[in-house]
Amino acid sequence: MIIAMVLFGLIVLSFLFSVSIYNLLIAMRQNVKNGWSQIDVQLKRRHDLIPNLVETAKGYMAHEKQTLENVIKARQQAVDASGLKDKQQAENFLSSTLKSLFAVVENYPNLKADQHMLKVQEELTTTENKIAFARQYYNDEVARFNTAVQTFPNNVIAGLFHFTKEDFFEIVNPAEKEAPQVKF
Amino acid sequence: MPYSFTQIEKEKGRVIAFVFSALLAFYFVTAFILYVACKNLFFAQYTLKQYQAPFHWQWISGTEALSLFAIAFFCGIGHWVFTVNGLVEKILGILKAERLNPEDKYHAVFRNIIDEVSVATGGVRIEGVVIPVCAMNAFAISDFSGRNVIGVTEGLLARLSRAQLEAVVGHEAAHIVSGDCLSTTVTTAMFEIYHSIRQILGHLMTKGRSSKNGDYGVIPGIFVIYVLLSFASFMGHLLRLFVSRQRELRADAIAVRLTRDPLSLAEALYSVSSRWRGAGLAGEELEAIFIVNPRFDQLDEKEGLIANIFSTHPPVSKRLKVLLDMARSDVSALERKWQEQRGRPRVLAPETRSARADPLSADQEKKWIVNKEGQWQGPFSLPDLMNLGWMRSDTWIKKIGVGEVQQAFENAEIRDFLWKKEQQTGFSCPHCRVGLFSDRYEGASIYYCPSCNGAFVKENNVHRIIIRQDYEFSERIKEAARKFYAQTRRDLPKVDLTPASLYYCPQCQKPKVKMMRMLYTLAYPVIVDKCSFCGFLWFDKDELEILQCMIEDANRENAKPA
Incomplete structure (x- = not known):
């Protein structure tokens, strides 16, 4: 009798334990999704801003048609891209063309002083930063989720309910990858 | 993030339990003292006189204690509700904080930075406010309704770079996501109301004492109230002791996790700690919500048990060391960089306001x-x-x-013209009666007269313009400022107060009231006209720039390595 009760108790305990792990995994996966949607919102915002930027810059830099066309082309590619890998590539390419555009803008003092240009540039800067932060948040959450999915005993539950590893949003610049160590 | 919303909710419960028991204890002890004192007084006054019995100390019974406890409980609830209701709004009122103005360039950048950091936290909603003073400091507050506010002073906005500002906002956001912001806000604000009443009373009492006829003017009742308020104020301090100074270190660490930029945070801390942080301003009592203690307190820079208990902020040097270790840098490199940046010329050189003319006349x-x-x-x-x-x-x-x-x-020309036309304001120049144009100067909004080049500026925007340093001055202005300074060292300029020469306010247009003509300050005696209704100031041609130039020169002279 006692053995049966102990066994029953153990079963109930392990059931409760698995439920808590399952809930934890669900919550973490939700965080990952939330992180991804944040990136998406910011990327869209960037796509919306670029025509505005190009329109403003056009008037001042007649000789830099190529740079501007590159930006427009890269934007179109980024808008059309679907799937994580494609998106990553297109967005990284767009970032690099934008960087070269801003480098060219430095040579046009009139454009640099243009009120509208300053506004668009500030908007783009903040959007770029938001993309970086959203990516950082997403990657942190993915790392936490992946660790949770692969460690024992979570991996048993994860295998049972098909929780699989999520992909990172890769970064071109490897220096950004490292989170600094926090020590006291 | 290391802190989830469930953890914040748990933290909330703890804060409520802790602060409420402190309140309960305060009211119970107060009620107890008052009741026992009154009872013994009554006993001595009446019972002894009537029955001639020997005096013996009156204690209280269990029922009485229970009813006292009930009274304390209801007082505590009342106090709690009163304090927590609109807590954020009350604190912002005490600090005289203002909403962000989307038209202002610096405010727009600050708003963007808050949004960026909010993305880094995973989408916590944060509001931004500014305190229009030249000091450098930042704070975060939140209340039980889930409202989070980060505020900075105008001095901080003007003097820090974008990365540094981002780091500071990251630090404040760290307080919010880790939930300690809530406990700090509630504990600092709980006895604030009694503290301010006590200050007013104390002020009245000292005034009464120094009055001419030697009458102390203090009735014993007020004195008792004063003592009780002092007790409340002491309770407030006691409650604040539980706000650990370690939370600043933790917030620094989380800020680095959020922004991945320990060096900028170190630079910002160094910059804030070596300038005026806002001592003497309203809200000094709320020191715990600020990034660096607004008062320079020797205790803050010390380690050890006493400092750990009584100080609200850890030593800046310790915080710097932790951050600089993360960034693989050291204090001497930081100091060098800071000194270099002090002498840095301002960025946008070519344009000054006085070069502008009527955009429509051409x-x-x-x-x-x-x-x-x-x-x-x-x-x-x-x-x-x-x-x-x-x-x-x-x-x-x-x-x-x-x-x-x-x-x-x-057509570009027509578009341009329409844009300029939109800048016309409907105000007219008090001096030459032509329409004033609105414009941005140092990122803040001003109105200027295209004919005489006078400027019409809101008082808070004058402070903003003085702190911000976007534009370089022309040699003419610098020379004029030097001359004006040398001249006014000898004797103050004469203010022309003949009624005919005074101006009407372009905004209020009161038919019978003119603007006041006065010196800006005795130290910088530029003559200005101020409207006592709307608080706008009128500067004649070049006067605003001369004022700016003089203040900056003085700051440069006073600047010494910290």
Whole structure:
């Protein structure tokens, strides 16, 4: 009798334990999704801003048609891209063309002083930063989720309910990858 | 993030339990003391007189204690509700904080930075406010309704770089996401109300004592109230002791996790700690919510048990060391960089405000023809063109001699003109009666007269303009400022107060009230006209720039390595 009760108790305990792990995994996966949607919102915002930027810059830099066309082309590619890998590539390419555009803008003092240009540039800067932060948040959450999915005993539950590893949003610049160590 | 919302909720419960028991204890002890004192007084006064019995100390019974406890409980609830209701709004009121103005360049950047950091936290909603003073400090507060506010002073906005500002906002956001912001806000604010009443009473009492007839003017009742308030104030301090100074270190660490930029946070901390942090301003009592203690307190810079208990902020040097270790840098490198940046010339050199003229007057030439229902009409000048009642953005137009037939919106010149026209404000110059134009100067909004180049500025914006350093001054202004300074060292300028020379306020237009003419301050005696209704200031030509230039020169002279 006692053995049966102990066994029953153990079963109930392990059931409760698995439920808590399952809930934890669900919550973490939700965080990952939330992180991804944040990136998406910011990327869209960037796509919306670029025509505005190009329109403003056009008037001042007649000789830099190529740079501007590159930006427009890269934007179109980024808008059309679907799937994580494609998106990553297109967005990284767009970032690099934008960087070269801003480098060219430095040579046009009139454009640099243009009120509208300053506004668009500030908007783009903040959007770029938001993309970086959203990516950082997403990657942190993915790392936490992946660790949770692969460690024992979570991996048993994860295998049972098909929780699989999520992909990172890769970064071109490897220096950004490292989170600094926090020590006291 | 290391802190989830469930953890914050748990933290909330702990804060409520802790602060409420402190309140309960306070009211119970107060009620107890008052009741026992009154009972013994009553006993001595009446019972002894009537029955001639020997005096013995009256204690209280269990029922009485229970009812005292009930009274304390209800008082505690009342106090709690009163404090927590609109807590954020009350604190912002005490600090005289203002909402962000989206038109202001610096405010727009600050708003963007808050949004960026909010993304880094995973989408916590944060509001931004500014305190319009020149000091450098930042704070975060939140309340039980889930409202989070980060505020900075104008001095901080003007002097820190974008990365540094981002790091500071990251630090404040760290307080919010880790939930300690809530406990700090509630504990600091709980006895604030009694503290301010006590200060007013104390002020009244000292005034009464120093009055001429030697009458102390303090009735014993007020004195008792004063003692009780002092007790409340002491309780407030006691409660604040539980706000651990370690939370600043933790917030620094989480900020680094959020922004991945320990060096900028170290630079910002160094910069804030070696300048005026806002001592003497309203809200000094709320020191715990600030990034660096607004008062310079020796205790803050010390380690050890006493400092750990009584100080609200850890030593800046310790915080710097932790951050610089993360960034693989050291204090001497930081100091060097700071010194270099002090002497840095300002970024945008070419333009000063006084170079501007009437943007609408240049286009008086009649060189435009317009197509109305198939008929070409004209020629018109640009201002005339805009005054045609039937003119629309898709009307066909042509510039005589040059260009092709276009629709109005396609022409850059017309677009430009319309944009400038929008800047006209409807105010007129008090001196020459022409319309004032609105413009941005040092990122803040001002109105200027195209004819005499006088400037009409809101008082808070004057402070902003003084702190911000976007534009370099021309040699003419620098020379004028030097001359003015040398002259006013000897004797103050004479203020012309003849009624006819005084101005009407361009904004209020009160028919019988003119603006006050006065010196800006005795140290910087530029003559200004101030409207006592709307608080706007009128500067004659170049005076605003001279004021700025003088203050900056003085700051440069006073600047010594910290």
